[in-house]
Amino acid sequence: MTITAIVGAQWGDEGKGRIVDYLAQRADMVIRFQGGDNAGHTVVNDRGTFRLHIVPSGIFNPATRCIVGPGTVVNPDTLLAEMAELAAAGIDLGNLWLSERAHLILPYHRLLDGLEESARGGSQIGTTGRGIGPAYADKSARAGVRLGDLLRPEYLRERLAGTLAQKNLTLAHFGRQPLALDDLLAQAEAWRHAIGGRIIDTLPLVRDAVRGGQDVLLEGQLGVMRDLDWGTYPFVTSSNPIAGGVCAGAGLPPSAVGRVVGVAKAYCTAVGAGPFPSELHDEVGVRLRTVGQEYGATTGRPRRCGWYDAVAISHGAWLNGLTGLAITKLDVLDGLAELKICTGYRLDGQIIDRVPDTPDMARVEPVYETWPGWQTATRDARAWADLPEAARAYLSRIAELAGVPLQYVSVGPEREQLIVM
Ligand code: GDP
Ligand code: IMO
Ligand code: MG
Helix, strand or coil, rough: CCEEEEEECCCCCCCCHHHHHHHHHHHEEEEEEEECCCCCCEEECCCCEEEEECCCCCCCCCEEEEEEEEEEEEEEHHHHHHHHHHHCCHHHHHHHHEEECCCCCCCHHHHHHHHHHHHHHHHHCCCCCCCHHHHHHHHCCCCEEEEHHHHCHHHHHHHHHHHHHHHHHHHHCCCCCCCHHHHHHHHHHHHHHHHHHHEEECHHHHHHHHHHCCCCEEEEEEHHHHCCCCCCCCCCCCCCCCCCCCHHHHHHCHCCCCEEEEEECEEEEEECCCCCCCCCCCHHHHHHHHCCCCCCCCCEEEEEECCHHHHHHHHHHHHHHHCCCEEECCCHHHHCEEEEEEEEEEEECCCCCCCCCCCHHHHCEEEEEECCCCCCCCCCCHHHHCCHHHHHHHHHHHHHHHHCCCCECCCCCCCCCCCEE
């Protein structure tokens, strides 16, 4: 039995969906444990190319139970749109289950995400605008409405009535029209018809899978550098993408998690604002964006690109307890004359090897070591020995700096473009 968490070891978009899709060919269960449709997990396999936002990336294996866990926030409208796209591509959705404890992203959450961002003026976070922050804020304030509430119309009315009065005051403050309770309830009724049958107590399923020794994958969203507690606060998301988020978010004891695979690109990207020490503003950065097609899967925004940051990975290796690394997009580096790895940050004349708190992180300067590039294409490599020597040296150094063994090397977006170590 293996319970494996697949987590982002950088700023998100590391290729988690791609790794989960590969591993899910043999998994009994895949659980999304945090985040919502701010995620954009791209999967390219024999069924086509898909951008998953809330549906777990195990959905392409009809035998895999896919669970949207209690720690997530769910917008039923975008979920339904995603389900329709998948169904149109012939994907079986019979094994998709939603936790009754997951929180609803309601129309006012998305409105407020946009309004609050505008109100931040020059210090915007650059959120995905999906209502993630406002929905988690309500959850913490105990003002949230949950998926399970859709199944209890009377209780839902009570919950919504209380919350909506407050939300309408806030909307009025922003000069917006109030939302009508009856409209929201009608929408909720439509959601109940469309997804009500999938809303369940997921705990017995998860417990039986763990006790029964099944293969379970925990699919993280985003990455450690945008973790609510350990990322570059306030330029973070409103949940915990680190492996510690798994237990509360999926309903597992910490002792159940056997493997934690950190997914990282062979370079770095970030969307949204906040410190990113190894960011490149030169032609190499442009090249990484062009060759790597670095545009957000959810918002289409150009991603900021930079050199591989070993300090950020060490931060994630500790916080996640990584047992293995999956390095993706190695092929994007093909043809570069030389590569740099950020091994430290210079702060006030000192070199540090840890991630300092955000105001200091914004001031650090990256310290680099330089590695020779390789001039041959790696996309057809399927074994370690197929890689150019310079690529092997670069990857070995990455693993050494992380103190974590390399388990997977991805050389293309397609399912089979993977070296399993
Ligand atoms: P996620 O959010 O962590 O699942 O990652 P995204 O899907 O947002 O971003 C990763 C992007 O890189 C997607 O477009 C993938 O199809 C693509 N990708 C993943 N692995 C590789 C790889 O090894 N090489 C190349 N060229 N593209 C990859
Ligand atoms: P996946 O799962 C990359 C970023 C946003 C912003 C910050 C907060 O595909 O890796 P939010 O909407 O969560 O309140 O935005 O987090 N962000 C992501 N960046 N990939 C994602 O998901 C992201 N989800 C949120 O750009 O900086
Ligand atoms: Mg993504």
